[in-house]
Amino acid sequence: MSTEGLVQLFGRYPDQYVSGELMSQELGVSRTAIWKQIRKLESAGYEFEASTKLGYRLAYAPEKLDSERLTDLMETSRFGKKISFHEQVKSTQDIARELAESGAPEGQLVLAEEQLGGRGRMGRSWVSPQGKGLWMSMVMRPNVPIHCAPQLTLLTAVALCRALKRHTDLPIGIKWPNDLLVNGKKISGILLESAAEDERLKYIVAGVGLSVNLTEADYPEELLDKATSLRIQAGRVWSRKAIMAAFLKEWETLYDLFLQEGFRPIASLWESLSVTLGKPVRFITPQGELTGVPIGLEDSGAIRVQREDGSVTALFSAEMGEPLP
Incomplete structure (x- = not known):
């Protein structure tokens, strides 16, 4: 007996x-x-919901991801038009980096149903x-x-936040630099890793983990x-x-805006979505x-922080704690 046969049986009831x-x-x-x-x-x-007297009820069946149907949903010209799909991987970042090194085009996506070693910033697991x-x-x-790489991290957070707010109507905001929060809790992880050549970016591998249908x-x-x-x-x-298609469309749109007009329009959008600006915090x-x-972003992508003495410091690399009372 296969699991597929069991799923089909529950589908009849x-x-x-x-x-x-x-x-x-x-x-x-x-x-x-x-x-x-x-x-x-x-x-x-x-x-499944189990009952000693009644048996089992199928409460939730995951929507299967497949590259062919996903491609049909895409409203993009490059992002996600080519998908490498995997049932289970250690990390999609590792596979995407290998593809990038072997000449994969911009927009090549690596998608997995499960990660065994997903990672976020500061080496944290996901x-x-x-x-x-x-x-x-x-x-x-x-x-x-090369110095533009941090700007693309912020851009990715803005694209994901805007797409999700539009799609879900949830009160989602950004905690610097790229954490997406709902009611103070984190729903996504974003990690960009880059390779450079002659002072310019050779490629970036942008990893995104979004907790969609997880339960407690x-x-x-x-x-x-x-x-x-x-x-x-x-x-x-x-x-x-549907969420992935909406995100990739927004991501490509903002990326093209960045390439045409620079980081300032993206910085303005990031500031409008921030849930931490104007609140005392420890870095x-x-x-x-x-x-x-924190009072805003520099054009470099650094965050401007006003100190108690009134001076302003720009931070490029820091871990932001919870807002202080």
């Missing part, structure tokens, strides 16, 4: 409990075999369970100097007060394909801790 006896009869296998297949489906992102999020990396080849049960207990998903916040399931920098009020 939508929103109903199916007894172990009925499943055994229809599929011609033991109840133990059925239980093992249900465990496999749960590890693949399916969710929870990437199967079938419930968008775990992707894309090759970018901007003809700009998908997170380690220690992350529940810090991390969330679109599903948890909205109380409903979302189409990953952890390579030189030590610093307290001040």
Whole structure:
């Protein structure tokens, strides 16, 4: 018996409990075999409600991602037009970097149903369970100097935030530099890694992890007060394909604007979406801790912080803590 056969059986009884006896009869296998297949489906992102008297009800079936249908949804000219799809990977960043080194075109996307070693900024791990999020990396080849790389990190955050706000109506905002928050909890991770040649960017691999349909049960207990998903916040399931298409369209639009007009229009959009500007906060920098009020972005992408003595410091690399009381 395959998991596919079990899914098809539940499809014949939508929103109903199916007894172990009925499943055994229809599929011609033991109840133990059925239980093992249900465990496999749960590890693949399916969710079941169990009742001692009634059996099992399929509560959630993950929307499958496939490159052909995704390509049909794209309203872009480059981003996501070529997709390398994987069921399970250690990290989409590693695969995208290999593709970039071998000459993959701008817009080449690596997409996975599950990451075993997803990572974010500062080397942190990222929870990437199967079938419930968008775990992707894309090759970018901007003809700009090396120092523009941080600007593209901020641009990616702006594109994702704008697309999600439009698609979900949730109160999503940006915490510097690129964390997306809903009600103070993080829903995405963005990591850009670059390679340079002759003082110009050779390529950038932009990694994005978005928690779409995760439930609280998908997170380690220690992350529940810090991390969330679109599903948890909205109380409903979302189409990953529709969200991805909306994001790539916004991302390409802002990227083209950046190439034509520079970073200032992107900086203005970032400032309008920030949830941390104007609030006292503690920064952890390579030189030590610093307290001040972030007041805006430099054209370089650095954040301007006003100190208690009125002086203004530009920070390029720092970890922003929670707003101070």
